[in-house]
Amino acid sequence: MTFSRAPRRRSHRRRALALAAVATAGASVLTACSSGGVSGGSGDTNFVTQSGGISTVAEGDRQPAPELAGETLDGKQLDVASLKGKVVVLNVWGSWCAPCRAEAPYLTKVANETKAQGVEFVGINTRDSAKGPAQEFEKDFQVPYPSLYDPIGKLILRFPKGSLNPQAIPSTIVLDKDGRIAARALRALDDKGLHKMIDPLVAEK
Structure with a gap:
């Protein structure tokens, strides 16, 4: 009697494909918690991405930041527009995001270092279904x-297409003193990366 081995071969092939898919997904998680589909982009842009993955816009080409106002995690009201006149660092993060945890000590460090220079940090916490x-x-x-x-990304979606909009979690966007979008990083940053984005804007008159 002869038995067919085709079903077993198909089973092995399906298992191999599934393992490959898991490996690919795991590799992408190491890069960022989430990317794509956060806010639309455009091919018609005026920004330059440097070798370190930080994108910047020349002063004359910057777009104004959208309205970013609402309740904070501690229950207060905040309107980013009220910080005009200062350099504002916006960090998009989630408590569930490993790269966000990796960059948090650097954000805290640089926020404390630059406060006296007129720099304000504001987080945008997203995809946490509860505040706890x-x-x-x-x-x-x-x-x-x-x-x-x-929690559902309404503020993030307000960034205009073609601007330096947040497209990953974590993302960091820096506004100049006129409230315009000046720099962006779509990855976790250390203190050197943060200073690379912030310091030139602090120096602007």
């Missing part, structure tokens, strides 16, 4: 600045 885990995150890392609570 995000509040614990801020406590763990002694975050000295407020975070707007944006």
Whole structure:
């Protein structure tokens, strides 16, 4: 009697494909918690991406930031427009995001270092369905600045297409003193990367 081995071969092939898919997904998680589909982009852009992955816009080509206002994680109201006249660092993060945890100590460090220079940090906490885990995150890392609570990404989607909009979690966007979008990083940053984005804007008149 002869038995067919085709079903067994198909089973092995399906298992191999599934393992390959898992490996690919795992590799992407190491790069960023989430990317794509956060805010639209455009081929018609005026920004330059440097070798370190930081994109910048020349002063004359910057677009104004959208309205970013709402309730913070500690229940207060915050309007980013009220910070005009200062350099504003916006960090999009989630308590569930490993790269966000990796960069949190650097954000805290640089926020404290640059406060006297007229730099304000504001977090945008997203995809945390409840405030509790995000509040614990801020406590763990002694975050000295407020975070707007944006669980479904409404604030993030307000960034205009073709601008330096957030397209990953974490993302960091820096506004110049006139409230315009000047720089962006779509990855976790250390203190050197943050200073590379912030310091030129602090120096602008």
